[in-house]
Amino acid sequence: MTQHSATSLFEQALCRMDDAAELAGIDPETLERLRHPTACLEVAIPVRMDSGELRTFTGIRVHHDQSRGPCKGGIRFHPSVSMEEVKALAFWMTCKCAVMGIPYGGGKGGVIVDAKKLSPRELQRLSRGYIRAVGDFIGPETDIPAPDMYTNARIMGWMMDEYSAMQGHHVPAVITGKPLPLGGSLGRDDATGRGAFCCIRELCRRRGMHPGDLTVAVQGFGNGGQHCARLLHAEGYRVVAVSDSKGGVRTDTKFDIPEMIRHKNETRELKAVYSEGSVTESMPTGAQSISNAELLTLPVDILVPAAMEDQITEENAHGVQAKFIAEVANGPTTSAADAILHEKGTLVIPDILCNAGGVTVSYFEWVQNKQGLYWTIEQVHQRLDEMMTREFHAVYDLMETHGVAMRTAAYAHGLRRLGEAIEAQGTQRYFSGEAAE
DSSP, X not given: OOOOOOOSHHHXXXXXXXXXXXXXXXXXXXXHHHTSOSEEEEEEEEEEOTTSOXXXXXXXXXXXXXXXXXXXXXXXXXXXXXXXXXXXXXHHHHHHHHHHTOSOEEEEEEEESOGGGSOHHHXXXXXXXXXXXXXXXXXXXXXXXXXXXXXXXXXXXXXXXXXXXXXXXXXXXXXXXXXXXXXXXXXXXXXXXXXXXXXXXXXXXXXXXXXXGOEEEEEOOSHHHHHHHHHHHHHTOEEEEEEETTEEEEOSSOOOHHHHHHHHXXXXXXXXXXXXXXXXXXXXXXXXXXXXXXXXTSSOSEEEEOSOSSOBOTTTGGGOOOSEXXXXXXXXXXXXXXXXXXXXXXXXXXXXXXXXXXXXXXXXXXXXXXXXXXXXXXXXXXXXXXXXXXXHHHHHHHHHHHXXXXXXXXXXXXXXXXXXXXXXXXXXXXXXXXXXX
């Protein structure tokens, strides 16, 4: 694996594509198309605060590629949101949808804001203001947003309602991740964590490992981390370390994950909007406090980074002791760290496969909205499990056949599908007459 010196998150994302390009065997024009987002929009969102003050927030929406269908991607509310970050996230969504065989391209959006400092009323005004600002840029056949960091089902409901008001009729298919009464899908709440769990389960089957023999550390105890930890715990894996933004805890035995989830989600500062409890507030007897950085280097079998991007870097990758890493977060490992981990023999289930359960069930929700026919929870779980299992083994087989990192195999798998779509419209070989020779 090549070690890159790319600086921006978007450049790092493109480096992963370059690593896989030769293995994918696609036309150079496909790569050229994917280096440039289709469209990038920046908007100003004026919001009247509860104090009467008018504040203006910056919103962003990016369309990366629409070769395989409308754009799809979440909306995050966070102070670190930037155009470069959103471009990278949109690129990853393009690749993720292609890896899963979903007929979407990649999109992403965000607002630069510390949402935890807003009241529920201010948060609603901001959410509706964002949709008014980007309303002409999205649509059920164009770009379908979804929740991401510090947005949730309630916020998606506000956004869908605002878009519907702009159109003059009910449009549930414009947004996924909505509350069930507003057209949401059963199974969407735990889809990201469930998809990651499927990948870990299939990895253990391929390697002949037993869940009860394996220890797990989970960095990040939001939606994805919680549900992945819950499902692993129920299957018999020993979750021995968990952290969130306020710190972490570890134990020599295993945690009662359902009890930790209950405590975190019942301790709220902004009721009905965000969960504000911390895993450090429910520390069991005998557990020890650790930092997020310390969790990453614990001697566990499986490390699950489910927090922010750029957590495993060139500086700490040598200290990572886990044999396997399952990326529930987007971009938690830098390209420089990737090279170090590959050299060490650490197997990384990459984000564009591991956390694809969320977009897969979002796709299910969109299909149900379009049809007006809704599925049972059993149908959602079965179809998600089938798709995650199928694509995991396709990527794993590609990795084994060519002796490459699993991330490289995943990108190659997705790039081949993107190449087929882009090349079907003709490349230089076709238009210059070479293809007919």
